[in-house]
Amino acid sequence: MARFMLNTEVTLDHHMAHVDPIVDRTMGERYGPLSVFLSGGVTWLVFLVALAVAGHRAMQLAYEWIDWGDMFIGIGDWVLATVVLFLLVTLIRAKGRPMSLLKSSVNRLVSFDGVNVGPMKVVADEAGLTVEYAKRKTVYKWAAFEALGRSGEALALRMSKVMAVLLPLSAFKDEAEREAFEAFVRAKIAAADGGAPPA
Amino acid sequence: MTFEDHITADHYREMARLANPLNSKWALWAVTAILWLVGLSVLAAMGLFFYSAGLVVVRRGVLDAFADPTILLLICSGLLLSLGAGFVMAYKRAALKFFWSFRRTPDISDMDLREGLNLGPARYTLSDQGIKVEMALDTDEIRWTAFAHFRETANGIMLMLNRTNGMVVPTGGLLASGDYEAARDIVFAHVKRAG
Numbered sequence: 001m002a003r004f005m006l007n008t009e010v011t012l013d014h015h016m017a018h019v020d021p022i023v024d025r026t027m028g029e030r031y032g033p034l035s036v037f038l039s040g041g042v043t044w045l046v047f048l049v050a051l052a053v054a055g056h057r058a059m060q061l062a063y064e065w066i067d068w069g070d071m072f073i074g075i076g077d078w079v080l081a082t083v084v085l086f087l088l089v090t091l092i093r094a095k096g097r098p099m100s101l102l103k104s105s106v107n108r109l110v111s112f113d114g115v116n117v118g119p120m121k122v123v124a125d126e127a128g129l130t131v132e133y134a135k136r137k138t139v140y141k142w143a144a145f146e147a148l149g150r151s152g153e154a155l156a157l158r159m160s161k162v163m164a165v166l167l168p169l170s171a172f173k174d175e176a177e178r179e180a181f182e183a184f185v186r187a188k189i190a191a192a193d194g195g196a197p198p199a
Numbered sequence: 200m201t202f203e204d205h206i207t208a209d210h211y212r213e214m215a216r217l218a219n220p221l222n223s224k225w226a227l228w229a230v231t232a233i234l235w236l237v238g239l240s241v242l243a244a245m246g247l248f249f250y251s252a253g254l255v256v257v258r259r260g261v262l263d264a265f266a267d268p269t270i271l272l273l274i275c276s277g278l279l280l281s282l283g284a285g286f287v288m289a290y291k292r293a294a295l296k297f298f299w300s301f302r303r304t305p306d307i308s309d310m311d312l313r314e315g316l317n318l319g320p321a322r323y324t325l326s327d328q329g330i331k332v333e334m335a336l337d338t339d340e341i342r343w344t345a346f347a348h349f350r351e352t353a354n355g356i357m358l359m360l361n362r363t364n365g366m367v368v369p370t371g372g373l374l375a376s377g378d379y380e381a382a383r384d385i386v387f388a389h390v391k392r393a394g
Binding site: 144161 | 309310311312313315316329335336337338339340341342344345360361362363364
């Protein structure tokens, strides 16, 4: 008999909150702890250098205009202007955080409409957890889950470091229902793991 | 149709390898076409340049023309570029191998695969609606409409949700039992094959 039946909708934002720390951790493990700062900082650094060069060149052109009454714009100037414009658009799109572009592209690679994004039905019972999207239905045994945690505005039933079933907090009527669900899931995971449920 | 098989990490490595765009056929054709285009453009541009330089030399005399160092520099760089383009066009395969050497070895450690969920024995059921995979820890049913395309490899059929992610269907057992064609026909009827 079903203990909990929930109807909700998982969005890309829910996935984003889950994917963000995974990307940070993977980058850190692969390229070192400073990688996240550097990969974002390098874009800013290149942009500022290009902006400085462009500013300097603009001043030169202004002096040419004053001295000669004409400007001598070469192909290099167009390349420089294109680079500055490209970096400016990139930084505006990333809202000043270049890493967020990488994270959103990773998020798009692992989020699929009707498969793990969109309206979902969740049924939790003694045997396991059933998750149904428009194009996918999965029945998990409780032993599939390692832990219950939070990813932004969603509960995350974690199966590994990267895999999780995301359940938006808005799926619950109130705090009491959410707390009851969390207690039930924790007890089931602990029991499936062979341990006693946490106090 | 129902069959059983065993999913291994090698299946995911195959999927990761296929996800690399440099491994697909169209990439090979695209890179080859670009190399030819670049090579021909450079040769055409250099031909025009040498023709113009020749005219300058004829009109101004050799000493006068080469007194201007920019002409000498342009001719030298033109010769180098032409040699480079000629080499790429003549040794296309060697040039492609050089570019290919930069591709990354598939790394599946980021996937954090788990026995019973992603790896291990699996029971597959193919129907007109979709595919059902029963494993030790979960049962997954996905409609055919969820898949963008499929790819065939030496060890499996990869039902891809997008360019990089998908579901592994091992075909070792199917090939051994002679049921591979039947399974492939069902997939082919509902999912398009990757180009």
